[in-house]
Amino acid sequence: AQTVTQSQPEMSVQEAETVTLSCTYDTSENNYYLFWYKQPPSRQMILVIRQEAYKQQNATENRFSVNFQKAAKSFSLKISDSQLGDTAMYFCAFMKQNFNKFYFGSGTKLNVKP
């Protein structure tokens, strides 16, 4: 079975600073996908970034980047130049290749302070 662990229930960061959210996962699969989703108070699920396990290069999307360590089964999200609009719950998710079923972590609540 796949498990996803987010060990930081809540984090705070000052506006314009950088913050890193942690995620570890457990799987015996070799090919899979990892995702970070943002959930603002509206509860909408917004894709932030995705990473294919077969790619060694870390994914980046504007101010968002990941540090993917396949051997360590670690997938952290770095948010640079934090903005007030980044305040939200962030969920790490795992999906087996061609399976289309997500396994989610319990989430990290990020507060960006002015």
Added chain:
Amino acid sequence: NAGVTQTPKFQVLKTGQSMTLQCAQDMNHEYMSWYRQDPGMGLRLIHYSVGAGITDQGEVPNGYNVSRSTTEDFPLRLLSAAPSQTSVYFCASSAGTASGNTIYFGEGSWLTVV
């Protein structure tokens, strides 16, 4: 440009009542799924479908039924509502590898069972 549409957005049920949460997508996606989100937790998979006429159980299927008679629609039925089913429900769809295995979520349905 509707994407994934869920109705109703809010619903209050009495214990023992039945209801159907509707989900429709206009992206011709093969894969559709239902998740529930309880306080302080990530999303958990209830049921999923890999195409019209094909459904299967996820992590927490008890108390829920689904059917997939068309590609577009994937309704979730609660046969006899219980307070433990109070949650936020998300429908999602994906084109699989054709969309990079990215899953698109609806805006959520808030269900309270009293």
